[in-house]
Amino acid sequence: MSNRTFTMIKPDAVKAGNIGNILQMINAGGFRIVAMKYLSLSKQQAEKFYEVHAARPFYGELTEFMSSGPIVAAILEKENAVADFRTLIGATNPAQAAEGTIRKKYAASIGENAVHGSDSDENAEIEGNFFFSGLERA
Numbered sequence: 234m235s236n237r238t239f240t241m242i243k244p245d246a247v248k249a250g251n252i253g254n255i256l257q258m259i260n261a262g263g264f265r266i267v268a269m270k271y272l273s274l275s276k277q278q279a280e281k282f283y284e285v286h287a288a289r290p291f292y293g294e295l296t297e298f299m300s301s302g303p304i305v306a307a308i309l310e311k312e313n314a315v316a317d318f319r320t321l322i323g324a325t326n327p328a329q330a331a332e333g334t335i336r337k338k339y340a341a342s343i344g345e346n347a348v349h350g351s352d353s354d355e356n357a358e359i360e361g362n363f364f365f366s367g368l369e370r371a
C-alpha cells in the first residue's frame with residue numbers, strides 16, 4: 234500500500250469557482266498536498282493522460298472536456314491514500330455518489346465530474362509522474 238495518490242480538479246469545477254472548496258475538503262479529509270499546479274492541458278496531452286481509455290466510446294468527449302479549460306493537478310499524501318481519496322470523492326457518476334462526497338457536492342454528470350482520483354497505487358505513480366518532475370514532488 235502506498236501513501237500517495239494523484240488528483241485533478243477538472244475544468245467544470247475550476248470554472249464554477251470550486252477550487253477552494255474542494256481543496257478544503259481534501260485538507261479536512263486528512264490529505265497533505267505534496268505538489269500542486271494550475272495549468273491547461275492541450276487535447277494531445279489529455280489524450281496521452283487518458284490513453285488507457287482510448288478504446289472507450291467516451292474517449293473523445295473526455296479528452297475534449299479535459300482540455301477545455303484550466304485544471305489543478307496535485308499529488309496527495311495520507312495513509313491508504315488511493316482508497317481513502319476514492320471514498321472522499323465518491324462514485325464516478327455523481328448520481329451514485331454518497332452524501333458528503335466531493336462529486337455529490339460539486340459534480341454535474343459522469344463526464345463532468347469535478348475531480349479525478351487515481352484507481353491504484355501503480356496509476357497514482359504513473360499519473361503523478363505525468364505532471365511532476367522528481368524535484369517538484371520531493
Ligand code: CMP
Pocket residue numbers: 286291294295325343344345346348349350
Ligand atoms: P476519471 O476518474 O477522471 O477517469 C476516467 C473518466 O472518464 C472518468 O473520471 C469520467 O469522467 C469519464 N467517464 C467515465 N465514464 C464515462 C461515460 N460513460 N461518459 C463520459 N465520460 C465518462
